[in-house]
Amino acid sequence: MEKLDLENHDDEKKSKHNSFKKKAINASKRFKTSLTKKGRRNSIVMSVVVEDIHDAEELKADEALSQALMLEDLFSPKHDDYHTMLRFLKVRKFDTEKAKQMWAGMLQWRKEFGADTIMELHGHHGVDKDGRPVYIERLGQVDATKLLQATTLDRYVKYHVMEF
Known part of the structure; x- marks a missing residue:
């Protein structure tokens, strides 16, 4: 009697597994179909415009940091971005000297690891x-x-x- 129950239980498990497998395959097919060019052509893409508003005090601090970096030859046009510099200023509570030291550390780290000389993607x-x-x-x-x-x-x- 127990052997019969065990066999029925195994058959039931296999049936559930096969059912789940079929559902997964069908879902995969539907997903692939939804990504075809035909499917994308019919979709509507909404555009969102984000207005970049700069605070006057933050602009002054950004300019002061830029000038301090230029004086010490630490200014890098590659990293000259309002929001990047603002991150350094905010984390140092707008202390230009501390932000400049942190910036110099960032440039040194990038140089040591060769982060700016990576020319190709791989993997x-x-x-x-x-x-x-x-x-x-x-x-x-x-x-x-x-x-x-x-x-x-x-x-x-x-x-x-x-x-x-």
């Missing part, structure tokens, strides 16, 4: 429907012991800086 797996690169890394699959036999922790950290 990316294509792009999403908006053209942004897609990168997948399964860190949970890494065997740290074997990895550290092949490289150093410093090189591994530098690799991640380069990737991201």
Whole structure:
């Protein structure tokens, strides 16, 4: 009697598994179909305009930081962005000298890790429907012991800086 119940239970589990598998396959097909050009052509994309309003006091602080960086040859046109500089000012409570020191540290870090000399992307797996690169890394699959036999922790950290 117990053997019969066990067999029925196994058959029921297989049936549920197959049913779930069929549902997953159908959902996948519907998702793929929704991403076709025909499907996208019929969709409506809404445009949102965001007005960038600058506070007068923040503008003055931004200008003061820019001038201080230029005087010490720390100004980088590549990083000359109102919002980037404002982040440094806000975190240092608008103390220009402290923000300048933090900025110099950021530039030094970028130089040490070679963050500004990365010329090509690698390890990316294509792009999403908006053209942004897609990168997948399964860190949970890494065997740290074997990895550290092949490289150093410093090189591994530098690799991640380069990737991201």
